[in-house]
Amino acid sequence: MDIFTQQLINGLVLGSIYALVALGYTMVYGILELINFAHGEVTMIGAMVALTVIGVLMGVAPDLPGLMVVFGGLLIAIPACMALAFGIEKIAYRPLRRAPRLAPLITAIGVSIILQNLAMLVWGRQYVSFPPILPRGQHEILGAHITDLQIFIVVLSFSLMAGLWLLVERTRLGRAMRATAQSREVAELMGVNVDRVISATFVIGAAIAAIAGVMVSAYYGLAHYYMGFMLGLKAFSAAVLGGIGNIAGAMLGGLLLGVIEALGAGYIGDITGGFLGSHYQDVFAFFVLILVLVFRPSGLLGERVASRA
């Protein structure tokens, strides 16, 4: 088996999930210059809700095909996360719209902790496992394995990203989002209902996060009340890598980070002579984050923040 190709595939799969979550960070940052630390938890809630629904569906309709069951889980998890993000923005962030930037940032961390603890109360401390109901086919390409699930994750992620790109570039709402990102005041004076645009931004990001949450739990086979924390941090790093506030940047940053992480995990053992193993995988995301912040704080595709009016 070719380790390089294998890790590249794994990285691409992981990276497309990071990219989806990173989009939520970057869209909100683009409009509000707020780092919505609760976004990782929204992803977690998406996974948890979906798993609960999946469990119920398997109980009532044991004959339903696995894909349908997961689809049913998504069908509930997506609106649940959209409602959650709508509420978070309205209750926690909107009252602080005119406050110094530190206030909503701290609030975001607070919301994140609250959601984690709520999830712990509802779903418990133990890992919730993702039932093995999805097709488990495996294919061989270029000496590496790729599963049905991996293909599915990559294809769905790329479709979602393409869809979001079209939404932002080609629709009335997308134009309003871009206008609001450039100047909230002027957008408002041109008739854009800025509050509604901001709500829509949170809601769209949350819908994508719910899907990403289900993907992650399906991929690793489990979910946990704490899973949003690390996932959120990595996705945030991905957003910074691509240039926070830049939508194409989040996509690129997510994919790159996934690949870097997977390749790093694949080779770290060889490089350090076995001293460090692949469980040091998480180090790479933050190593990348530090490098970006030191050498190119605006990210790969980001504009210099100072150039903003």
Next chain:
Amino acid sequence: MADLLVVTNVTKRFGGLAALDDVSLSVGEGEIYGLIGPNGAGKTTLFNCMTGLYSVTSGQVLLSGAAVQGLKPHQIVTRGFARTFQNIRLFANMTALENVMVGRHARTRAGVLGAVIRGARTRAEEAAIHDKARELMDYVGLKNKGRGLAGHLPYGDQRRLEIARALATEPRLLALDEPVAGMNPIERRQMGELFLKLRAGGVTLLLIEHDVKLVMGLCDRVAVLDYGRKIAEGEPESVRKDPAVIAAYLGGEAA
């Protein structure tokens, strides 16, 4: 002539400073109304109070007889009040055409659902937004300049683009904040022609301007602000001869 805009006893304080002190004026339907005065006289502050950016300390602003206080800026736009900015404030990273399309926001509806599902109605609306924006670009003299980024347009074109964007909201009253600042005499004359064309098209114009010649030539009536107070109002000729106005512009006591 019905009054489209009525400003009654508006005062705006920033701390102890009264940027506007008991200002009243009214703009009739179809007028070109000039607002002049030295720098810092409160002209732009008045614009900001009228468009909902600032809340007034006291007084009232009526648009077509309805008070605009307490309305959000985007709601005031929907009531038919659009503006441009003294220091150009385009969405520089969007194309020129997209800037105008944003202006259509006030008159269109498609939301999150429409953006995701894109049914026939949404697509028809999108096409209409696009066509209207193109039409307005032509109207202000920016034919075929829609594709480039707004920030890359020449200065004079940026001013025109701001007007097109404001027109996209279908205003009854268009407030222009120093629309010919920094332009050469030829461009100024062309802008003056555009204003007359706008008025002929049924838009009432409220004009902040330093170019006295332009104001005197175009405006039906003029108000003069100085230190936040209205010191004169009337037809351009009489205002020009007003001793208080001469004193405000030249400094010192009235001759």
